[in-house]
Amino acid sequence: MKNAFLTTMLALVVTGCSAFGQGGPRPQNLGASDLPLGEPGIHWYTRWDTAQAEAKRSGRPIMFVAAATQCHGVSGVF
Amino acid sequence: MVLGRFGAASRMREFAAIYPAKESTAQALVPDFFSLRQALNVASADQRVLVVIHGSDDQTKPLRESLQAVCNDPSLIGRFHYDFEKSLKEQKTIRGLKAAAGIAIVRSDEFGLNGDVMAHLPLDAEPATIKRALLTANKEYARTTEQKVYSSHVAKGTQLGVYFEGNVEYGEDRDGDGEIDHRGGSRGQRSGQRGR
Numbered sequence: 001m002k003n004a005f006l007t008t009m010l011a012l013v014v015t016g017c018s019a020f021g022q023g024g025p026r027p028q029n030l031g032a033s034d035l036p037l038g039e040p041g042i043h044w045y046t047r048w049d050t051a052q053a054e055a056k057r058s059g060r061p062i063m064f065v066a067a068a069t070q071c072h073g074v075s076g077v078f
Numbered sequence: 079m080v081l082g083r084f085g086a087a088s089r090m091r092e093f094a095a096i097y098p099a100k101e102s103t104a105q106a107l108v109p110d111f112f113s114l115r116q117a118l119n120v121a122s123a124d125q126r127v128l129v130v131i132h133g134s135d136d137q138t139k140p141l142r143e144s145l146q147a148v149c150n151d152p153s154l155i156g157r158f159h160y161d162f163e164k165s166l167k168e169q170k171t172i173r174g175l176k177a178a179a180g181i182a183i184v185r186s187d188e189f190g191l192n193g194d195v196m197a198h199l200p201l202d203a204e205p206a207t208i209k210r211a212l213l214t215a216n217k218e219y220a221r222t223t224e225q226k227v228y229s230s231h232v233a234k235g236t237q238l239g240v241y242f243e244g245n246v247e248y249g250e251d252r253d254g255d256g257e258i259d260h261r262g263g264s265r266g267q268r269s270g271q272r273g274r
Contacts, residue, residue, distance in 0.1 A: 027228060027229055027232045028229045028232075028233070029229065030228035030229050031227050031228060031229065032225050032226060032227045032228070033125075033225070033226070036220070036225075037125055037219065037220040037223055037225055038157065038216050038217065038219065038220025039157070039220075040155060040156030040157050041124060041126070041156045041157075042156060043106070043109070043149075043150075043155050043156045044109060044120075044124075044159075045107075045109045046109060046110070046111050046112070046116070046120060047109070047110055047111065047112060050107055050108075050109055050110050053107055054106055054107040057101055057106075057107065058099045058100060058101045058102075058103060058106060059097060059098075059099055059100035059101065060094075060097060060099050060103075061093050061094075061097045063090060068244065068246065068248075069116075069119040069120050069122075069123040069190065069242075070119070070242045070244060070248070071228075071232050072232065072236065072248065073235075073240070073241040073242055073248060074189070074231070074232050074235030074236055074240050074241075074242070075119050075122070075123075075189045075190045075191060075235070075240060075242030076119060076122035076123050076186075076187075076188055076189040076190035076191075076226075076231065076235070077122075077123050077226065077228060077231050077232065077235075078123045078124070
């Protein structure tokens with residue numbers, strides 16, 4: 001997921017353990033990202049104002065993603 | 079449209095074809111964060127180098143524009159996070175961060191609560207200089223950082239008492255009723271590393 005849409009779509013992340021939605025895997029069942037360190041991932045816009053400004057400038061649609069950089073209060077992870 | 083867990087990539091390609099960019103994506107705006115605290119946490123979660131640009135609006139406006147070409151450079155895009163800060167109230171969370179206006183290239187720590195400066199540049203650094211410094215930092219970061227394993231990261235954080243106070247209610251909605259499922263009680267009062 002992380003590197004597929006680098007130049008074609010905007011992405012917006014809001015902070016709020018959303019990776020495990022209904023029916024999703026449990027944290028203890030998740031491993032490492034498929035993306036090697038240092039390689040490009042999604043060019044996130046983490047604020048609505050900058051994402052909206054870029055969408056207006058470029059005419060591209062926004063992919064809105066609600067995600068949290070914590071899981072059960074443990075930070076540093078999506 | 080709400081995209082599900084599967085098939086999102088193909089649907090996004092369809093939308094991208096319907097709404098092609100009208101302007102050059104090479105000049106896309108530079109992203110920003112609401113706070114240094116959020117930037118550190120997201121950079122840690124994504125395991126990317128964080129670029130902190132510190133200075134007044136007047137000081138950073140030219141850089142915000144000149145950085146567009148830099149951060150959208152094919153060799154750099156998607157490899158860094160960018161945060162503009164007018165003041166550094168959270169300066170202490172990043173070791174080696176200078177109080178003076180400038181560009182700090184930062185490594186966020188394991189839990190995104192603190193960071194270390196990898197390199198400093200002046201606000202008027204040439205784009206080529208910034209690009210070179212970012213490429214060097216990214217290479218160093220990838221070489222010296224252990225890739226996170228989700229399960230062990232969460233288990234370690236729980237063991238250490240890491241708790242990140244966020245604005246959004248914690249929990250999951252696994253039963254799909256639109257409400258957070260409250261199970262297991264609150265960890266908010268635990269001792270240990272706390273991110274506020």
